[in-house]
Amino acid sequence: MLATFAAAPAALAQAYPTKPVTIVVGYPAGGSTDLTGRTLGDALAKQLGVPVVIENLGGAGGAIGAQKVASAAPDGYTLLVGANNEVAISKLVTKTTRYDLKDFTPIGLIASQPMVLVASPSAGVKNLDEFLAKVKAAPGKFSYGSSGVGTALHLAGEMVKERAGLFMTHIPYRGVAPLTTDLVGGNLDYGVFVLSSGLPHIKSGKVVALGTTEAKRSPLTADIPALGEHKALKGIDIGSWFVLMGPARLPDAVVARLKTALAESLKSPDFRKKMEASGSTVAAPGGDIGPFLQAEVAKYQKIVQFAKIEQ
Template sequence: MTLPRTVRLATTLCAALALAGTAALAQAPAYPSKPVTLVVGYPAGGSTDLTGRTLGEALAKQLGVPVVIENVGGAGGAIGAQKVANAAPDGYTLLVGANNEVAISRLVTKTTRYELKDFTPIGMVASQPMVLVASPSAGVKNLDEFIAKVKAAPGKYSYGSSGVGTGLHLAGEMVKQRAGLFMTHIPYRGVAPLTTDLIGNNLEFGVFVLSSGLPHIKSGKVVALGTTEVKRSPMTPDIPALGEHPALKGMEIGTWFALLGPAKLPEAVVARLKSALAEALKSPEFRQKMEASGSTVASSNIDIGPFLQGEVEKYRKIVQFAKIEQ
């Protein structure tokens, strides 16, 4: 039986379109075929920026294309995170994000419009603890003396952080919650003025990211009371962990850095990025640079999705305890 001419034409056209589609797919360049942008939500020079630049160098070697760092500062990292959440899901705009913008921001300010679901988690990069310190004038040299002194005079003493709703602020509130202390929180516009007041004996206590506080601890300008995790940091085995103390048992709140992309990244792109990240994390050069900055390189087999969800819930409880809202 001979098919009608219109049916034959339609069949021929469908076959031609199918062949054209197959040819287009075959010609589509493999990912990545152009430079990748790593967004860092802070100005150059901070711990997230250092992590981003070190990771960018390592990823460029694995991906075979340039990796460009774009610093998009403002709103505690949230502006940079929002840029990535809004980016095309093609793998060419990624975020090196930390606690503040990834897990905390939406809990403490109504102006943050993105959520975890607006990102594709790729993997953990590194982490480092924070450290609780005392100014020389505070007159305490260890955790026992710190807890006793603050408990004896509720409300008399203050601690500082780099701002309301930051990881440093929440670490201080966790110390208060766990040990049953009453201290006033003093928010600073960054670490520099916080450091000035601690060293100048205008503030009794403060919380730093370990890499920021370490130079001042080593110089004797501030007294390290404890790092904010269950176990001592390999970088500072001489500084006790807060979680070791009975009054703060199990305390665990560090600073971490993760690689994320926009939501709905294609599976093939995610697989390529995860493979490149795993190889970067094993690089001796990458590990040396990160450890020199006070960070512990993450394991490539961490299931990042559940980890991030758990972090959000942990911070939610602290935010509710401290009644933080901007």
């Protein structure tokens, strides 16, 4: 009898999955989270032996898609590829967000990439020293843009303000395209991009890169300093990351199967090549990401309080 009970989880893990798995992405097709979800979906399909379908369910900064997964049956057939905004920030800034971290089963970190602080060519600054001197000399005169209130890009900008003691106005945009248009056209002084979105404009000279937002320089842009290298911005470390999660109460055997499939996917040369080409650094396989997510929420909570963000 004991042997039978001991074998049950292993049998369940071997049986799962028996039908297609759906990965929900809380954004329209074409963005960094969608690209991550589709790349991972292809890799997981090979590991799990069943089709993996991507469902784009945009709205509310990713929260609508995340809510669907939080409310789904805990059977492993509805998963979320989520990013900072919907996983860790939405609950802090939006009263209507009904889910919390406890409503998910974390499976693993997929990848991350820094954000990058940029200047419009018309701003007349070429580096962090010039940026800090100019903004400090005229408090309230300058503004910076992001892809929306309460997004990771917004919080990165507020972290820069807090660390350096700057007074700048935040301008929220409805996506990267209008933000880029105003920066290139000289209607906006500064902006924050996810590195993969900003890099083409940096390379073309349409915007000036001032610094990336993680603790160390990105290996993809070793010529762009990390903001934390500057004495006025020590300790800045905020990136855009992507995680695989399921609903709360997923069976242990299903979680184990998914963690194994994810780990093998992260080691795949094809997966790594595609993710690195998009500007992401692939995560190390394995490990419990629960503490990481809790630490991220605590970090964002401090920035939200500083910026007095509420929707």
